[in-house]
Structures are given as C-alpha cells and as structure tokens.
Amino acid sequence: AQSVTQLGSHVSVSEGALVLLRCNYSSSVPPYLFWYVQYPNQGLQLLLKYTTGATLVKGINGFEAEFKKSETSFHLTKPSAHMSDAAEYFCAVSDRSGDDKIIFGKGTRLHILP
Amino acid sequence: GAVVSQHPSRVICKSGTSVKIECRSLDFQATTMFWYRQFPKQSLMLMATSNEGSKATYEQGVEKDKFLINHASLTLSTLTVTSAHPEDSSFYICSARDPLAGFNEQFFGPGTRLTVL
Numbered sequence: 001a002q003s004v005t006q007l008g009s010h011v012s013v014s015e016g017a018l019v020l021l022r023c024n025y026s027s028s029v030p031p032y033l034f035w036y037v038q039y040p041n042q043g044l045q046l047l048l049k050y051t052t053g054a055t056l057v058k059g060i061n062g063f064e065a066e067f068k069k070s071e072t073s074f075h076l077t078k079p080s081a082h083m084s085d086a087a088e089y090f091c092a093v094s095d096r097s098g099d100d101k102i103i104f105g106k107g108t109r110l111h112i113l114p
Numbered sequence: 115g116a117v118v119s120q121h122p123s124r125v126i127c128k129s130g131t132s133v134k135i136e137c138r139s140l141d142f143q144a145t146t147m148f149w150y151r152q153f154p155k156q157s158l159m160l161m162a163t164s165n166e167g168s169k170a171t172y173e174q175g176v177e178k179d180k181f182l183i184n185h186a187s188l189t190l191s192t193l194t195v196t197s198a199h200p201e202d203s204s205f206y207i208c209s210a211r212d213p214l215a216g217f218n219e220q221f222f223g224p225g226t227r228l229t230v231l
Contacts, residue, residue: 034219036222041205041225042225043118043120043207043222043223043225044158044207044222045222046219046221049219090158100146100148100163100211100220101148101160101163102148102160102209102220103160104157105157106157107156109155
C-alpha cells in the first residue's frame with residue numbers, strides 16, 4: 001500500500017529564509033504527487049502537483065517541488081519565507097492505476113519567525 | 115478553478131441527535147466525491163468514496179450505519195452522522211473529483227466543524 005512520510009511535524013524558519021519541507025513516498029511505481037496547504041479551520045488548497053514530465057514543478061505562492069525518483073522524494077521549497085506562509089502543509093500521493101484515492105502524509109506545521 | 119462548498123461550516127449538536135453535512139460542486143459535475151475526517155493537529159483520514167447513483171465505499175473501520183452517505187446528484191453529496199456522540203466531534207472535509215481535470219486531482223471543500231455536546 002502507498003504511504004507518505006513527512007519528516008518533521010513542525011518546522012520553523014525565519015522570515016526571508018529558505019523553506020524546505022520534506023516528503024518521501026513508498027512505491028515501486030512513482031505515483032501522482034501533491035502538496036496541499038491548510039490554513040486554520042479551512043479546507044485544503046493545492047499548491048502543486050507532479051504527474052509526468054519535468055521533475056521540477058512550480059506552484060502557487062512561490063513554492064516549488066522536485067520529484068526525485070532515485071530518492072523517492074518530493075520535497076517542497078520556497079526561496080524566501082513570508083509570514084503568510086505559516087500554515088499546515090500536507091504531502092499526498094495517488095496511485096496511477098486508476099484508483100482515485102489520495103493518501104496524505106501526517107502534515108508539517110510551518111512556523112515563520114519574525 | 116473548480117469550487118467545492120460545504121454546509122454548514124460549523125455545527126453544534128446534542129449527543130444522540132443526527133447531523134447532515136452537504137458537499138456541493140459548484141461549477142462542475144462530480145461523479146466521485148470523497149469524505150475525510152480530520153482530528154485536531156492530525157492528517158486527513160479518508161472515510162468513504164461516494165459515487166453518484168451508487169452506494170458509497172467505506173474505508174476499513176468506518177461504520178457505514180453511523181456515517182450515512184448519499185450522492186443523489188452529480189453536484190451534491192451528503193454525510194449524515196447518526197446518533198452523534200462526543201467522540202464524533204471532528205473536522206469533516208469533502209472533496210470532489212472533476213473528471214475533466216484529470217490526474218486524480220481532487221478539489222476540497224472548506225470543511226465542517228462538528229461539535230457534539
């Protein structure tokens with residue numbers, strides 16, 4: 001079964017610093033990969049997704065993620081953190097076999113320090 | 115982009131009563147909708163997959179008689195929590211799959227906070 005591991009339930013970075021949120025998946029066949037953001041008491045918003053093609057994916061709000069098959073990773077980065085980036089971030093995967101299910105990681109809470 | 119709404123956004127009920135939560139796809143037809151449950155500071159757990167015109171498929175450990183799902187139209191799915199108890203208090207989020215979007219992408223509603231007293 002698919003699984004997603006997010007390293008670090010909490011990550012703190014200073015405003016203006018690099019943001020790096022780690023995500024690894026377990027699958028012999030690369031799945032579809034997603035990053036979602038959740039603000040308090042709200043639903044999920046898609047930041048970016050990898051389906052096929054270019055392994056560096058650019059998303060909204062200046063975020064990007066790189067799919068690395070050899071490392072089974074899909075880490076999320078942003079060059080310069082803003083206070084508004086403080087939120088919960090979820091990495092997620094979906095099987096390419098046609099099953100619509102999305103499996104979520106446990107989430108990483110991003111704190112931005114002034 | 116595709117928009118999914120949920121109603122109500124917040125509900126408080128007494129133990130033993132039933133609560134209905136609606137999930138609507140506003141600008142697309144969703145043949146498949148999903149219901150998730152999220153406990154405080156935890157991830158989303160898939161409860162069930164709802165297909166229009168057929169019975170929902172429940173994940174292991176989810177009581178189908180307690181969490182009734184109806185997907186009567188291509189734009190509406192409902193989740194009814196029957197005989198609610200305090201342990202059912204949670205954040206319930208629905209999502210809908212737009213078949214035209216492809217690649218298994220789901221669009222999420224804003225969530226419903228259920229508090230059972």
